[in-house]
Amino acid sequence: MNIKDYLEHKQVEVDRFLDQVTPAATLPPTTLHESMRYSLMAGGKRIRPILAIAAAEAVETNPPGLMAVACSLEFIHTYSLIHDDLPSMDNDDFRRGKPTNHKVYGDAMAILAGDALLTMAFDLCSRPDLMKGCDPTRQVRLIQELAYGSGHAGMVGGQVFDIQAENRDIDLAALQNIHKHKTGMLIRAAVRMGAIAAGATDRQLNDMTGYAEDIGLAFQVADDVLNVTGTREELGKNPNTDAERGKKTYPTFYGVDGAKKFADECVARAIGRLSSFGQSADPLREIARYITSRKN
Template identity: 50%
Template sequence: MSEDWQLQSYLQERVQLVDSALDRYLPASALLPEALHQSMRYSVFAGGKRIRPILMLAACEAVGGDIKTALPAACAIEMIHSYSLIHDDLPAMDDDDFRRGSPTNHKVYGEATAILAGDGLLTEAFILLSDPEISKDVPADCSREVIHLLAKSAGSRGMVGGQVVDMEAEQQPIDLPTLEYIHTHKTGALIVAAVEIGALLGGATEQQRQSLCRYAEAAGLAFQIADDILDIVADQSQLGKDVGSDQERGKATYPALLGLSEARSRAHELRRMAFSSLADFSADDCRPLREIADYIVNRSC
């Protein structure tokens, strides 16, 4: 990796790579039912940073793998993430009007279509991962493990479970273990899955895989703490959605429980933990992962 390597250039290049692949893999807007497929594409292409798929590709490369092998799974995890945001914004959940600076899916297509668009994206992710033609170069046992890891991280023992506990905790007193459960499941589970799947598809050793999972656990929690902080300190143009909505709903957040200063300290501590998990990798191999962890924390701290 050259000395003039820049994170923003790397991220832009990877976003373009992932977006191009998503465009190929998603049903076309003109395919019946048109409104449903347009709704699915509306949220997927609403300007996301693609952190999860980029982390997957970076983990694959860090262990010497070919990112082409991981690209379909990277697209699948972004479909699942997009579905979760559509449902998260619904009136029955967070009732947000804006996401990434644009009206939320249900504001454009209506609640019923938004629900079905989320369902469609979740299902499409596994259609992609189980496509025999797309996965033909991946050993069958590896494909099964990828599908299992992604499904588990998205379901009741991962993201969905974290969302339920998050809703139950609104306007309720909460302790730190419960808050960490919410964050590590609602947000962290997909991030850990992204990195672990990237390592798996890249041919990681067991030691490399464990190290990368520790990295992802720290980075994933730091990501959600940074989001909690941004909800307080950012304006709507920075945040791309309604500011202060967590506070208004009495959401369980690090700043609410520990204060803003302590939340920032915890985010920086997690960044150091993420860095230390990469100690056995060469500086060049793990540079994107280190830089992304740094970016995750410094966007708010």
């Protein structure tokens, strides 16, 4: 399969849905909605919602509410980027080639836009019109997966570990713990939510969970490498920011070439976990390979 075509097609579908469900910039409070849309519709690879869709496809079903479930992950991801860019956190000036949200709308509005996006993620998964036909027990399980992956035990916890590690001499185990949570848990939630929505068996869910954990690690290693090797034009933000903030990364421990090799090993292990699936899981396999070959 052509993974580029697959990703572009799914991205168009995701973007269309996001545009439909997000309040118009002309709707009061207009500045809040404009700020939300500024970051949500600024582009991006949409990897997390696409992973949820691909996981459902691997189970060979098209469950009700799948697009709402998938796009809830993009709302969470976008809110986390807005907050992560704030002066009190990573203090970034650019995101996806554009000024960061707080540079355009101010710190207070950026915080509130992030808050609103976070809340809307759970609204999507609970709206009767968007989730019509979804079994109520399964729906609650999906909402719990989203909360677990994005909250104190998942992404937010990882962000705390990351902040606390700045300018500290952490070891490799501590670095892996940071990224298992900060990056890995939302990717894990994406794959699991797609599989759960599609009615995956326990074995299928276990295999996909292992796959998700492996590609989550590969994704972060690839990000660390790109932060060292990428240009501002490629990344859409300034490179070498990790070193400037005193953050240890995978290239710190392995070197750039060693980190690339480690990421490739994670991808191979992830693909191996899908051996019980047929061709329906090919998008998941190709996404795993794409993660380490991307330029941004």
